[in-house]
Amino acid sequence: MAKQRAPVGPCRMARPIPAGSRPPRSKVCPMKFRFVHAADLHLDTPFAGVGRTDESVAAALRDASLDAWDALVDCTLREQAALLLLAGDVYDGPDRGLRAQMRLLSGLRRLVDHGVRVVMVHGNHDPLGTGWSAVRTWPAGVTVCGSDAVESTVVERDGQRLATVHGVSYARADEGRNLARLFRRGPGPGLQVGVLHCNVGADPDHAAYAPCGLEDLRAGGMDYWALGHVHRRRSVLAGDPCFACYPGTLQGRSLAAGELGAKGALVVDCDDAYGVIAPPRFVALDRVRFVPLELDVAPWPDVAAATQGVVDALAGMRADPEYTGRALVVRVVLRGVPAADPAWQAAAAELCAQVQEGVAGWTPFVWCESVQVRLRSVVDRAAIAGRGDFAAELMAHVASLVAEPAALQALLGAIDSGLPAGIAAVAREVGAPPPSASALLEEAEAHCLRLLLAEGAAT
Ligand SMILES: [Mn+2]
Structure with a gap:
């Protein structure tokens, strides 16, 4: 039975009945x-x-x-x-x-x-x-x-x-x-x-x-x-x-x-x-919203600037109509933190408390649950490509999929059909589009390279 019918609004007389659907009850105008x-x-x-x-x-x-x-x-x-x-x-x-x-x-x-x-x-x-x-x-x-x-x-x-x-x-x-x-x-x-x-x-x-x-x-x-x-x-x-x-x-x-x-x-x-x-x-209808917030530390010269930067980012979130009137519990993830910098290493554990101080007293409240630090990983793509090993092959394969969207779609289809009862293929958030194929591919490549280069990638 077709379901995409007239939107709710004033009743229209003599509305056409979609093929195969049940006929309306005795009246022309359904309630x-x-x-x-x-x-x-x-x-x-x-x-x-x-x-x-x-x-x-x-x-x-x-x-x-x-x-x-x-x-x-x-x-x-x-x-x-x-x-x-x-x-x-x-x-x-x-x-x-x-x-x-x-x-x-x-x-x-x-x-x-x-x-x-x-x-x-x-x-x-x-x-x-x-x-x-x-x-x-x-x-x-x-x-x-x-x-x-x-x-x-x-x-x-x-x-x-x-x-x-x-x-x-x-x-x-x-x-x-x-x-x-x-x-x-x-x-x-x-x-x-x-x-x-x-x-x-x-x-x-x-x-x-x-x-x-x-x-x-x-x-x-x-x-x-x-x-x-x-x-x-x-x-x-x-x-x-x-x-x-x-x-x-x-x-x-x-x-x-x-x-x-x-x-x-x-x-x-x-x-x-x-x-x-x-x-x-x-x-x-939620009163408190749980949100992850990912920020890249690149624009900030030091830890002090990053702390203020996080507080500013949280202030920016509150100004978003999406969050108006709602309390926020936020997990902050800082990306691209320089691993070799001792100041960052010393401060990482205290960042959350510092951010918390910066947002104290805000109404509705913002609660910084934790600040997690992701170290900067530098992937030298040219060097990997020249190595001729599995990581190089992986990158070449990803590049070929990018060049051929049909092959990528076929691969995603094969993955979908292997999932339990095919449910993941049809299950998606109401009103939210699924992630694009290229975004999935980019994420998959980054994940695989991280695993392959786990040792010695961080600088
Ligand atoms: Mn439940």
Whole structure:
């Protein structure tokens, strides 16, 4: 069923029906609505990996996941969504914690008071069978799916069915069943959504809970799969025959690769006749952002200039609208540091404290998690090329791939097809283009040369 249809806007009469799609219901003008999809809220997450911070930073970090939840509620109301979907790991641990439960409840009350329906499932971090609940009765309009079977919730507006939402929770953390296979399209009209915490395509970065394949998602007959579990935002099916997306964590939790950059939720525009009518739109809702910052020390004559340079760069980041109103936890990587200079060697360990002093008192805070130093490596390409060894051959091969883009594409295709279940080939961040082939090649060459020349390359 084709999904790239008219954008949301005023209803157009007698809109052409795409070939092969379901016909609209009895009326010419389908009813438009919108839902918000979030997952992996990990409410009250302890941010264990950030290290020692000062008291006010520690307090802000402690509140970040809860503040992001409030921002999600605000966003759902602002977008006038009919429905909010929470796809598991709502709490960080089976203990849940009263603070997290109270905050969740007050947000849910705010949503249902405005007529928003909420469907939520539990994942491996907050399975239904463990922990305790301070809430015995959820507000009317909130469905917490059980773990025995897929539960279906009908969402209506003015007596008309907009959507049927199917979901199932984990009973225990190590859910080993292929839960996706339990989902079946319902008989009623309107959008059909599956809410599931699962690992699609054996993603090696995440535990293999509720493992399933793209074929299981395709077979379920849903219009949209609201997935949870993978912390990096990505879409695994982009409209053919349905959408299946991971929104990623609502609030980044550390400087691990999957927690970096903008975090938030997906807003999805639909109508009751055709289903999803536009690709999901990402909205950033995080309160604290975890970002790596790479800087080349070449412009700075000495360590003192570099310290100030880093502080200036952090000030520049704060001025970027991307970060406005957000606290930042930054890992600074300095490239091209002269290895033979004793001043750098002596200062490297203290740079972080110096930078921290330079950003003290900034609001919202900037916290410099660490300053890592990468020594300058000088690769004498002409000398390597003349050596006639493996490194020389590698460089020649890379040069031939640069000259022949078709050969490079064929090589990348072969690598992709060798990956588990082909998932890496289709998985990419929502709204972000994949890295270019030439950027990948450049990175691969640099990495290989670093390994080959590990001894004696640094000056
Ligand atoms: Mn999670």
